[in-house]
Amino acid sequence: MTLNKEEILNFLSSNDDELFKLADKVRKENIGDEVHLRGLIEFSNYCKQNCLYCGIRRDNKDCIRYRLEPEQIIEFAQKACGYGYKTVVLQSGEDPYYTAEKMQYILSEIKKLDMAITLSTGEKTLDEYKAYKEAGADRFLIRIETTDRELYKNLHPNMDFDNRVECLRNLYKLGYEVGTGSLVGLPNQTLESLADDILFFKEINADMVGIGPFIPNPNTPLSEEVGGAFDLALRVMAVTRLVLPYANIPATTAMETLNPNGRIIALQSGANVVMPNVTEGDYRKFYELYPGKICVNDTPAKCVGCITGKIKSIGREVSKTKGFRKNK
DSSP: OOOOHHHHHHHHHOOOTHHHHHHHHHHHHHHOSEEEEEEEEEEEOOOSOOOTTOTTOTTOTTSOOOBOOHHHHHHHHHHHHHTTOSEEEEEEOOOTTSOHHHHHHHHHHHHTTTOEEEEEOOOOOHHHHHHHHHHTOOEEEOOOBOOOHHHHHHHSTTOOHHHHHHHHHHHHHTTOEEEEEEEESOTTOOHHHHHHHHHHHHHTTOSEEEEEEOOOOTTSTTTTSOOOOHHHHHHHHHHHHHHOTTSBOBOOHHHHHHSTTHHHHHHTTTOOEEOOBOOOTTHHHHOOSSTTOTTTTSOHHHHHHHHHHHHHHTTOEEOSSOOOOSOO
């Protein structure tokens, strides 16, 4: 669906729930009723960056840091495969400990399991992205967070908006499926800038788009901010579905932090992906981007059973495929 900025703003500012029904209809007509499960492995919460909103920012001295060794990551991926996942998502802070050589080893071993691999490890060089791709990475998620340059600058000390966009371009050049997304409810964020975010997703023809509400972390400079609203985050996600009918759009965990039924509501409002956590042990608690994160005390087996039941309860089915984007 082609929408201009004014039409997007009308959807974002409206209280009409018809938007969600329309997004669900567009989802059903273009990509069907399958929900893709991606097993999330949060393998390191060390980060060299200092983003003001993030709980694993470099200067958060209250963060209990950890790193998984390559064999642990591979083991968690093997278990995820055993639970039936067709895709594993390897996520971390920007941690220089994991050299290109280390990542190539991890990726090549996981690829032997016949799984699709998504990486979410931040800004890297073209050569690093190329090395990951050659070792078996299929997708890369690097959220823009906001396309408002001034807001981006204020929230990301010593980072460069243009470099982040260049990372997205490099990933496309290398043949990745590319994911991006934004935080909704950041301080000084406007509906106009959220509309621009959606137009940006459309402009780059994003394969995946993750939308989540900003939830203030008490150990960050933004601890006293109000945070994002569930309804507005849901609206941004739903409009994104209208402009990118074939994209993979997750029902994010942060949605469920604000609303007990958040992921199911998101699946009924345009989303078609869920990323249950398959990290084991206390590591789940320590990867605290924001407070109140759900399922931190659950086991991967419980998580997959729980979300599968929820998906079936709304008449949807868990996909048995790797879930690459349809009709790019």
